[in-house]
Amino acid sequence: MSSLDSDPDRSNSRRESRRSGGYLDAASGTWLNPAAEQAWLAALEQGWADPRRAYHQGRHAALLLDAAREEIAAGFGASAGQVEFTTSGTAALAAAVERFAPNLPADSTVVTSAVEHSAVPRALDRWSGPIRTVGVDRLGRIDPAEFAASLGSRPGLAVLQHVNQEVGTVQPIEQVASLIGPCPLLVDAGASVGRVELPEGWAVMTASAAKWGGPLGIGVVVDRHHRASTGSAGDEWLGRANVPAAVAAAAGLSWIMQRRELFAAGHRKLIAELREQLPVLISDVEVVGDPLNCAPHILNFSCLYVDGEALVQGLDRRGIAVSSGSACAGVSGEPSHVLAAMGVLTHGNIRVSLPFDDCAPEVTQLLQELPGLVRQLRADLP
Amino acid sequence: MSSELIDARGLLCPMPIVRLARVAKTSGVGSELVLLSDDPAAATDVPAWCRLRGQEFISATTWDGSGGPAMAFTVRIATQVLNAP
The missing domain is CATH 3.90.1150.10 (Aspartate Aminotransferase, domain 1)
Incomplete structure (x- = not known):
């Protein structure tokens, strides 16, 4: 190759x-895949400044960050304003759960599976309502009907991985999506980006750049229901945005999507x-x-x-x-x-x-x- | 029928299953074995061994006998065990 x-x-x-x-x-x-590595080195030279600043170095970093957001959005079939960067895949799952928790009644139900990445139960620690964990069969598959029924009368959020990180089993995301109706579906695509075609039917998807050949320290939350622009200057970082890593993640994603x-x-x-x-x-x-x-x-x-x-x-x-x-x-x-x-x-x-x-x-x-x-x-x- | 007790407490995987297999090989069809184990892997591995070896998994219960806490796994020999490590 x-x-x-x-x-x-x-x-x-x-x-x-x-x-x-x-x-x-x-x-x-x-x-790091070769595209991610080259992009990172280039961005260290050109995108080191704080993208929130109004001088030209800052504006240049902001442009690079905007372009990275756009490129990642394209990889997930979303728009740039729907992409939020985080500091890891684990942080992405936590941030995704945080998006829903404040807007739902306290007693609404979360349904997830018994084979999620350990970051999922940790992210759901913040959930105050009931959490139902659906088991899997010997091959590691959830039963979509059982999964959907577990949401009960007060559905809040469904959290399901696309590909299992240990055994490789693919969950029937699209079938689950059609069965749960309006209940939002959060899909952990950490093990599937760059490996299998991403499914449809999700509201929010999370992933980690390190798993697709991008740098460590970059997770993404893609929220398809998000209409407003996510802070283009990197507001989602608590401090200065990690523009070089975001740029490398985007280049790495395009490289692997093509291959x-x-x-x-x-x-x-x-x-x-x-x-x-x-x-x-x-x-x-x-x-x-x-x-x-x-x-x-x-x-x-x-x-x-x-x-x-x-x-x-x-x-x-x-x-x-x-x-x-x-x-x-x-x-x-x-x-x-x-x-x-x-x-x-x-x-x-x-x-x-x-x-x-x-x-x-x-x-x-x-x-x-x-x-x-x-x-x-x-x-x-x- | 009496049950043979295999005390594998203090042993980590794969040793509890190795001990179970060795005793199973010398046991007749229909006999029951009780494996005592405090290895967290045993709860999954004893039923899995039974499935792979065509044996009957009867129960997993908390051991309240002497010698410290453990799980007690009861297995019935359904087919003669020919190979053990």
Whole structure:
């Protein structure tokens, strides 16, 4: 895919060094894509001033920020005034909930799912009314009818992710939207931007630039019901607007939107190969998530009788970086709430998520290394 | 029928399931096993193991017997377990 890069020499050398790192944990974050990196460097020179100021340096920063807002709005099928920047995807979810909370009766119901990003329950801490959390089936899917019915007689807000960040299952956003009628639908698109086509039917969508190859420290809230102009000078920042990061996020989004289908096609083949080969090469492997309606870049599976943390560390020693939803591999000591909600095995768990690159060498390496590692860990059990 | 007690308290995943599988392999069809575990992963992993291995998950209850707090998972051996780690 090097022909698509705007600066082939540079991105090739960068890619070589990253490929040797064997990074397969894109869902935790990826490197800046080449367009985002170039835009950021340019904006550091041209957009460093405070866009709220009336002198020409400030006006220049404000123009760059306006253009970034416009570009991001286009990516989400919205208008510039409907885009609010935040400092992260987590902050975007909190800001989105804040948009609704003051305007609804105190006893109106929020419905969400049991497999949302942990930022969702945190954002809903501010909600005073009842919160209903709808469970999922073994593949990680909510039932749209159950979800809609859970809003009851006083619907307030529906909060649902588009793509699950751990298992890749895609939720039926458009079906939910048609069933909940006028109740606003807040969609967390953190794991889907740049990966799958964004759905229709939502009122507000949130995402994080770091997940689409943009910089850290930029989340977006896209509010389609918002008519007035969001402060074009960056009023949503508590202090001075981070214009260079916003500019980089916008350039990074356009870059990936133009290449989304190309990456997705390559990734789907690699994930399909993993899905087919892992259970052949390794005994007692459970591949989890919806095999049909899923994001192209994520595969999640568990190896029976194996320690998830030992898998992550063993693969790291072999040059492959993945994450795990196993209790032992996390900081909380609890297994992944997503795997638990699905009722699937939580130990020996691995999530593979492909970065925006040709990941074929890494996938081949994983298929070569993992069977022996699992056999060894099982043989070494006390 | 009597139940065999497997005390896996203090063990973290995957060891409670490994212990369960090892005892299950030496148990006849129809026997019941009770696994005691304080590993938070067990609540999901015991039913998941039963599903993957074709065994019958009976219940998960709070253990109020001796030896400290735990969950007690009752499993009935529905098919002979041939492989254990």
